[in-house]
Amino acid sequence: MTVLPWRYLAICIVVPVALVMLTAGLASGAGGGVERTLIVFFISLTAVAGMGLYSGNSGILSFGHLSFMGIAAYASGILTIPVQMKKLTLPNLPEILISTQLDFLPAAVVATLLAMIAALFVGLVISRLDGSAATISTLALLIIVHGIIIGARDITRGSQSFFGVPRETDIWVAAIVCALALVIVRVFRDSVPGLKLRASREDAIAAGANGIGIRSERLLAWVVSAGVVAMAGVVLGHFLGAFSPKKFYFVDTFALLAMLIVGGMTTMTGAVIGAVAITTITEVLRRLEGGVEVFGIQLPEVFGTTQIGIGLIILLVMFKRSDGLSGLDEWDERILKGGTGWGKAVPTGADGTPGDFSVQRTDKPLEARGLTKRFDGLTAVNDVSLSLSQGEIVGLIGPNGSGKTTLLNMLSGVLPATSGQIYKDDRDISRLASHQIARKGVARTFQNIRLFSALTVHQNVLVAALSDWPRHSVSEAYRRAGAAMGWMGVADKASAKAGTLSYGDQRRVEIARALALRPAFLFLDEPAAGMNREETDALMETLRDLRQAAGLGILIVDHDLPLIIRLCDRVIVLNEGNLIAQGNPDEVQKNQAVIEAYLGRKHTAVVET
Numbered sequence: 001m002t003v004l005p006w007r008y009l010a011i012c013i014v015v016p017v018a019l020v021m022l023t024a025g026l027a028s029g030a031g032g033g034v035e036r037t038l039i040v041f042f043i044s045l046t047a048v049a050g051m052g053l054y055s056g057n058s059g060i061l062s063f064g065h066l067s068f069m070g071i072a073a074y075a076s077g078i079l080t081i082p083v084q085m086k087k088l089t090l091p092n093l094p095e096i097l098i099s100t101q102l103d104f105l106p107a108a109v110v111a112t113l114l115a116m117i118a119a120l121f122v123g124l125v126i127s128r129l130d131g132s133a134a135t136i137s138t139l140a141l142l143i144i145v146h147g148i149i150i151g152a153r154d155i156t157r158g159s160q161s162f163f164g165v166p167r168e169t170d171i172w173v174a175a176i177v178c179a180l181a182l183v184i185v186r187v188f189r190d191s192v193p194g195l196k197l198r199a200s201r202e203d204a205i206a207a208g209a210n211g212i213g214i215r216s217e218r219l220l221a222w223v224v225s226a227g228v229v230a231m232a233g234v235v236l237g238h239f240l241g242a243f244s245p246k247k248f249y250f251v252d253t254f255a256l257l258a259m260l261i262v263g264g265m266t267t268m269t270g271a272v273i274g275a276v277a278i279t280t281i282t283e284v285l286r287r288l289e290g291g292v293e294v295f296g297i298q299l300p301e302v303f304g305t306t307q308i309g310i311g312l313i314i315l316l317v318m319f320k321r322s323d324g325l326s327g328l329d330e331w332d333e334r335i336l337k338g339g340t341g342w343g344k345a346v347p348t349g350a351d352g353t354p355g356d357f358s359v360q361r362t363d364k365p366l367e368a369r370g371l372t373k374r375f376d377g378l379t380a381v382n383d384v385s386l387s388l389s390q391g392e393i394v395g396l397i398g399p400n401g402s403g404k405t406t407l408l409n410m411l412s413g414v415l416p417a418t419s420g421q422i423y424k425d426d427r428d429i430s431r432l433a434s435h436q437i438a439r440k441g442v443a444r445t446f447q448n449i450r451l452f453s454a455l456t457v458h459q460n461v462l463v464a465a466l467s468d469w470p471r472h473s474v475s476e477a478y479r480r481a482g483a484a485m486g487w488m489g490v491a492d493k494a495s496a497k498a499g500t501l502s503y504g505d506q507r508r509v510e511i512a513r514a515l516a517l518r519p520a521f522l523f524l525d526e527p528a529a530g531m532n533r534e535e536t537d538a539l540m541e542t543l544r545d546l547r548q549a550a551g552l553g554i555l556i557v558d559h560d561l562p563l564i565i566r567l568c569d570r571v572i573v574l575n576e577g578n579l580i581a582q583g584n585p586d587e588v589q590k591n592q593a594v595i596e597a598y599l600g601r602k603h604t605a606v607v608e609t
């Protein structure tokens with residue numbers, strides 16, 4: 001499932017695990033205070049890493065994860081408290097729970113699974129929501145679960161202290177669980193679902209148009225992250241021995257979110273940095289809060305110093321580095337860049353030569369019938385019918401605002417049509433989601449480039465090639481991505497961040513990404529905008545070659561009329577949303593309606609070729 005080479009991934013994993021274990025080893029002899037602080041640090045880091053697994057990959061901040069921590073802490077407590085004690089302290093507990101007494105490890109596993117099952121049910125609803133609606137629903141979750149824990153007095157002792165949980169957590173338990181959490185989080189980031197989520201986080205519309213559906217991926221991330229946070233809850237419960245519901249409520253949620261936000265929520269590195277930073281600051285501020293002597297001056301006690309301090313740190317980081325102290329990259333992505341990472345992870349076809357390339361074949365044209373799009377009072381596209389066969393290049397032209405982009409948006413499922421149908425292989429695809437249409441072999445690029453800027457060029461293209469994984473293997477996706485990059489001449493930029501490229505390169509990467517879907521049909525919305533003459537000519541050459549070599553059907557929008565007329569077999573002209581002419585380039589440029597639409601009545605020819 002992983003899309004990184006194993007050897008590389010091993011380095012990414014061994015180092016943090018070794019660091020955690022080394023720290024634990026050094027602290028285990030250091031005695032009380034230090035050891036306690038480090039245990040709490042490891043538990044916090046575990047929880048933050050878990051929260052980051054969901055929030056970082058999906059881009060949705062969650063306030064609700066501490067509910068899973070609470071569920072797991074209580075569950076593991078109930079399963080491990082000795083029977084005799086339960087009879088005394090929890091007399092109304094159901095008989096089966098009183099008589100069940102498990103060892104720490106099996107209890108931890110059961111409690112974690114329980115929290116994951118709870119997360120699955122909640123996630124079926126929450127993972128359908130986007131943006132702030134999703135975040136707010138996680139807040140509701142936190143409040144509801146808190147209410148349930150208080151209400152279920154027979155099981156949890158309500159708001160009173162829940163005590164007698166065996167103290168099984170020592171520094172090694174905390175360190176091992178923390179290391180496990182870091183491994184899970186790092187592997188998930190570079191797994192296929194992780195990569196898809198990150199692409200969608202960068203640009204949900206572009207992800208959809210490149211075949212990337214994320215509903216099940218988001219649910220998976222939610223459940224796995226709940227599991228990691230639940231592990232932290234178990235370890236915490238068995239560390240404290242006694243706790244009450246408020247341990248899993250706002251104050252601690254705030255502290256963990258501070259770590260997540262300050263460190264940078266998209267990476268394991270960020271979780272570590274955030275946990276170190278906030279733990280250190282908290283330790284320092286807490287001492288100040290109690291009133292200390294500095295250079296002989298006695299500072300007064302100020303309650304709330306810690307909370308205020310952390311709040312200020314969050315503000316500062318948001319102003320200076322909104323992606324958190326560690327930014328968007330893992331430590332290994334910075335240090336090993338181009339070494340063992342994505343740069344060399346392109347096996348075939350990407351050596352700069354157009355690799356072996358084929359597309360989905362069909363002998364039926366793509367057909368649109370009566371497509372109409374109305375925006376509140378404006379008819380952007382009015383009753384347009386067209387067809388596109390494989391092996392032909394069709395130009396779509398028209399003045400600014402004539403509805404070209406809107407037409408492509410409907411054809412690719414990015415916008416639903418107000419009315420009309422689109423047929424591929426005689427099936428109406430006009431009601432499908434954009435990622436389903438893309439997987440059926442209809443790909444596109446965007447007029448205003450929409451790349452996944454924080455991902456590398458290779459990742460941009462690979463994630464599209466992986467859109468129908470696991471129907472094809474990861475290595476097949478690598479081959480497709482390599483061939484597509486080779487065709488578009490961007491293989492040498494494979495390990496560069498897409499957002500850092502020149503316009504021309506960004507346009508080529510966007511086409512490569514669309515090609516990685518192996519589409520039967522490709523729509524290009526002003527692909528040469530921002531390119532110079534040479535680049536434009538080279539692009540047109542490539543498009544012709546692609547049609548020749550793979551039989552691709554291309555629909556291209558461009559303002560450069562001489563170019564369209566040289567390149568295309570057929571031209572379609574839109575004006576104010578209406579299809580006013582179509583035919584071979586010669587006919588179209590002599591068409592009176594076209595001339596008027598373009599240049600007004602005075603002129604007699606659209607262009608000189």
Ligand code: ADP
Pocket residue numbers: 375378380398399400401402403404405406407
């Ligand atoms: P073109 O690509 O030919 O320049 P567009 O398809 O972008 O034209 O726009 C056609 C018309 O539809 C324009 O008048 C534009 O303002 C309008 N339009 C496009 N998208 C939207 C939208 N999402 N909401 C409202 N109006 C839109």
Ligand code: MG
Pocket residue numbers: 404405406447
């Ligand atoms: Mg447009």
